[in-house]
């Protein structure tokens with residue numbers, strides 16, 4: 414492929430996506446708040462093929478950046494540093510990590526940020542277990558939601574490279590990816606996910 418993916422957060426989701434993308438031939442840069450031998454060991458073993466770099470280097474040299482950090486940490490990021498790339502927001506508000514009343518994402522609707530919501534509804538274990546080549550008989554679907562059609566298409570190509578059938582949705586349908594939404598914890602094929610989208614479409618609903 415020859416594409417480059419930047420990943421912020423070398424935890425469970427970040428290292429899993431790094432591993433799959435690197436094995437699909439993507440150039441993967443991963444950065445984490447933690448530095449030192451332990452995180453180097455984790456990346457080199459769990460996400461071999463990805464390069465651990467500093468946050469600024471990853472952000473400035475990646476055309477697509479996956480946010481794989483706790484939801485409430487997104488508000489610590491400098492939006493100016495995210496403005497040049499397509500940003501995949503995979504973060505979910507999670508009670509244990511983010512408390513009962515997490516604020517709305519500061520990136521949503523922010524001018525200059527090319528935001529795409531994807532991967533939120535899939536657990537890292539499912540990514541590892543169910544990645545399959547294109548055309549496999551029951552390939553799991555992963556939703557890609559944004560009103561930026563070009564950015565959405567690029568993320569869909571990444572999802573396909575990771576081993577999943579992308580289902581592209583407009584921004585209005587992004588709530589379907591919520592952690593308590595209709596895709597969460599379900600191994601749906603592209604056809605099944607498309608049917609859920611049709612059944613769930615409600616024009617007035619916006620949760621991100």
Ligand SMILES: NC(=O)c1ccc[n+]([C@@H]2O[C@H](COP(=O)([O-])OP(=O)(O)OC[C@H]3O[C@@H](n4cnc5c(N)ncnc54)[C@H](OP(=O)(O)O)[C@@H]3O)[C@@H](O)[C@H]2O)c1
Nearest residue numbers: 422424425426445446481482483484486504505535536537
């Ligand atoms: N786990 C899943 O299966 C899954 C699936 C879909 C979506 N998600 C979402 O993906 C996000 C990450 O989940 P996870 O399970 O991978 O979490 P995790 O295992 O806790 O990993 C998060 C990593 O991000 C680092 N980090 C925190 N703030 C950072 C910052 N500002 N800059 C750079 N690195 C930072 C953390 O370092 P410290 O530990 O030092 O803070 C940690 O290494 C969450 O929002 C979650 O809701 C997770």
